[in-house]
Amino acid sequence: MIYSPTRAVCMTGRYASKEEAKKKGNKINSVGWWYKTWFYQHAETALKKGLFVEYIPTREYYHRHTRCLYWEGKLILPFADQWWFRFLFGWLMPPKVSLLKATQGEAIRNYYHEMHVIQDILVPLYKVGDALEWVDREMEIYPLWLCPHKLYKLPVKTMVYPEAGFELQRRQGDTQDAQMFTDVGVYYAPVLC
Structure with a gap:
């Protein structure tokens, strides 16, 4: 976290x-x-x-x-x-x-519709730093939840699938048959300026 x-x-x-x-x-x-x-x-x-x-x-x-x-x-x-x-x-x-x-009243309901964030962003491990910088710059929401997630290369392509050629890059956490991703959980309301 x-x-x-x-x-x-x-x-x-x-x-x-x-x-x-x-x-x-x-x-x-x-x-x-x-x-x-x-x-x-x-x-x-x-x-x-x-x-x-x-x-x-x-x-x-x-x-x-x-x-x-x-x-x-x-x-x-x-x-x-x-x-x-x-x-x-x-x-x-x-x-x-x-x-x-x-x-809840209308004002609270409108606040949630306009300001509230519930978002999970699944990014490759090597791009987590960029994702965290973006969340900080654009939303300033804390705490953030990080959860590792290994995406396996399967015979049938699924909706969420490892990047093409990941196995050739040999990045941290990746194996021959799986690419390491991280779920960045953003749940809250941005800081108001």
Whole structure:
């Protein structure tokens, strides 16, 4: 996740058995509890704390951004990430989008139509820097979500397919049968000048 042009957190992971996770001294972080800090904010603590290891149950890891709708929960309810709200009302998160739409006024609805961005940009790994510079220059939206994605060369061409001749370039992350891409997730409203 990228929090600004100069601040980012990189997470890596691997599956571990329950026995390994429960070994003395290992930290198990059940991020799915309603009162817990939202995951993107928890990950940001690595910028101050430095490298750390913790074990997150698989299902909770898969849904680590569900309660806060990535970071859009703060846009919907600006105080919803506060400890008192999470403790008292966090179990209500995430709110039903259909309920929110039914209760919003015309001004809010127009704001979302004109300003709100929900966009995933799939770019080859070697072009990620250019994509991040473009998002910063054109939208100034943070945080950004980055997710690696390997696109395989298949016998039948699909809608999203590796670039022609990628296997000859031997760029970082590419193999003979797959090209490395990155999903750049842009979800929020641009900074207003």
